[in-house]
Amino acid sequence: MSAPRVLLLARAGAARDNAASALNAAGAQVAAVLDPLTVSEADLRAPAATAVMVMLDPQVEAALEAFDAFFDDPSLTVLYEEAELAAKRDGWEAARWTRHLAAKLQGHSDVLPPSPAEQGLKQELEALTLQMAKLEPEPPAILPDAGNTLAVVIIAGGVGGPDAVRQLLADLPEEFPRPILLRQPIGGGQYDRLVRQMQRATSLRVELAQLGEVPQRGVVSILPDGIDLGEVEGKPKFVTVEGEPQFPALKAADSAVLLLSGAALALVDLALTVRLRGGLAFGQAKENCFDPAASLALVARGGEARSLSVMAHQLRERWPN
Template sequence: MSARRVVVLARAGAACDRTRAAVQQAGAELAAVLDPTAVGEEDVRVAAPDAVLVVLDPVAETALEKFDGVLADPALAVMYDDAEVAARRDGWEAARWARHLAAKLHGHQDVLPAMPGGDAGRGFAQEMEDLTLQVAAMPPVAQQAKAPTAAPANGAVVVAAGVGGPDAVRQLLGELPEAFPRPVLLRQRIEGGQYDRLVRQMQRASRMRVMLAQAGEPLHGGTVYVMPDGLDVGEAPAGLHFVATAGEPGFAALRAADSAMLLLSGAPPALVDVALAMRWAGGLALGQAAENCFDPAASNALVARGGEASSLAGMSRQLLQRWSA
């Protein structure tokens, strides 16, 4: 198999240097490294890439509009990374990111490098396999009966992701129409808590409106809400709204039978119980299929306990079958 040609769009600096090294470590051919503030779409085309890797920082984001044509080209694999995260990535995390790039470029599932120390620590992959087996042996979570309400709250689509998840989230949101009838709640953990930047990045990928969720704000269909730390969903006579919380969101106020929980790469394993309860109540619960999934721990645990894994395209199809715009 010939090496895939990759163009890196990044401003000069540590993030650019580490991304260049990761691409080469992934076995790809570095077709060009271009500063998005200094070049245009034609410069990317001239390099004849198979894939484009965009390293995002606030300055680079402002220059991306002129690359809309190439970034939306279905013939190209387009990936994104955060400059601050890339600049700090080293050691085992850097090796894992290189494996992740290789998996996305070449379509295999080998994303975990060997852990330092050889057999002494048994390795991360073995530990995750053991954890999955332990979770599979756990008894099902007892379903708690809820008192009926006169006007049950509507549901929503919860998308949970973490490390390795932004590309998957972009791809998923890009498949949903502007008039998708349910709110989409994006719980994407990012380093540094810069969720306003995540809003801008996701708006470029989504036809739906993308907003930063705030306590007290009501939920509306056709909108993607980026949920920062300290928020959950509550129910009031007027409908669903965001409420402050001290811990992680549990999404208990959502009407489960009218909701979906999608566990993408890096989703918190604690949400597996929430997803299964939603599934048992008639809702939709899906984990991201292992192929090209950077961190499938939550998805693997969901499948081990009777849940379902799906490709990103399969997830969007199921959402649109259940809730047509």
């Protein structure tokens, strides 16, 4: 198998250096390294890359808007990374990142780096995750399914999650008949950038959730910190919350909860409740999943894991246009 040709788009600095090193270590061929603030679309196409890695910061994010036609190429694999986080990766985190890139670019599932007791440590970590998952916590306080609840699709991610979210949303039709709520924590709280990133990946409308608004069908509402789906005057609306959202106004019997890479373990209870009431609840399959802890916990308690493509298929099948 020939090495994938990757175009690296990044401003000069530690993030660019770390990304180039990680790509080389992952077996990729770095076709070119370009600063997106100083190039044309012709410059981007010249290396004939099969994949692009973008190191995101506010200036790069703004510059990308001029290259929508380039990024819309369906044959191009696009990977986004936060420059601030990439600049800080070293040691085990850098090694895990390298494995994750190799899995994305070369299509295998080996995303964990070696350690002093590689297999034993991996098994111990998975066993601990499963043991914790079997503990019986308090069930989430979800309202009974009634007029003050709403049927939605909840997508939860974290570390390694944005790429998975983009892939999932890209497989959903523009007329998808359910509101989609995305909880993807972002360091620094720059959720407006996440809105723009996700909008490039999907034909669905992507918005930032606003207090007091009702989620709309066919719209992806990104939940910033402190926002939940609750009841206001008998209607399901976006409300304030301390900590992570618990979605008390969720209509469990006709909703879906999808736990992607890095999803909060606290949402496993919610997923199980939805599953038991007749909704859809899946964790992301371990293959190509950067952080499967929530998915492993869901499976350990009787849930199921699915690939991203199968998740999208089941959503389309459950709620056709």
